[in-house]
Amino acid sequence: EVQLVESGGGLVKPGGSLRLSCGASRFSLSDSWMSWVRQAPGKGLEWVARITSKAHGGTTEYAPPVKGRFTISRDDSKNTLYLQMNSLKTEDTAVYYCTTDHKYWGQGTLVTVSS
């Protein structure tokens, strides 16, 4: 069964940076469209960023609230997806999920932005 495991969450001050990772087992991330989705405490799901499969050029797209601050990338040799988050704001506080083709989901990693 496909497994996705996120890591890298934690507490960071406003203006700080954090890099999330999403490792996959029994699945090649390069063959999929991968996304990061977040969920603020007590709120709904919010799409954050997407990277297309290698066959589709690995192009990226971002939600307006994170464009210019977050970068999604993939290391095919490590079968790992990343989300580099810079200039973090308190409103970025959320559980961050990675998902492949919106089919398989990880369990999420909590990012808390607070002074």
Add this chain to the structure above:
Amino acid sequence: QAVVTQEPSLTVSPGGTVTLTCGSSTGAVTSGHYPYWFQQKPGQAPRTLIYDTSNKNSWTPVRFSGSLLGGKAALTLSAAQPEDEAEYYCLLLYSGAGEVFGGGTKLTVL
């Protein structure tokens, strides 16, 4: 950015049928939005029920079905079970403009 709308809450009786809908501020929802439906229970990650309007994953109970209805995407639950009580989210893909989740529908089975 587009706004995707869902009913905030719905109630269905055990064994009953309910339809959740997903609309777009840009106009009619079509198959070109590749509508997805997800189920999320408290403390759990989302689980994908429906993709590309009406396709099911291997784990999707047969009582769930997806369709387009009156310019919206729809998720119909037939013969509701107590374990179907959850939050349901739709997702629409906008060509060249990313993806947008609806606000979610809290479904109560009572």
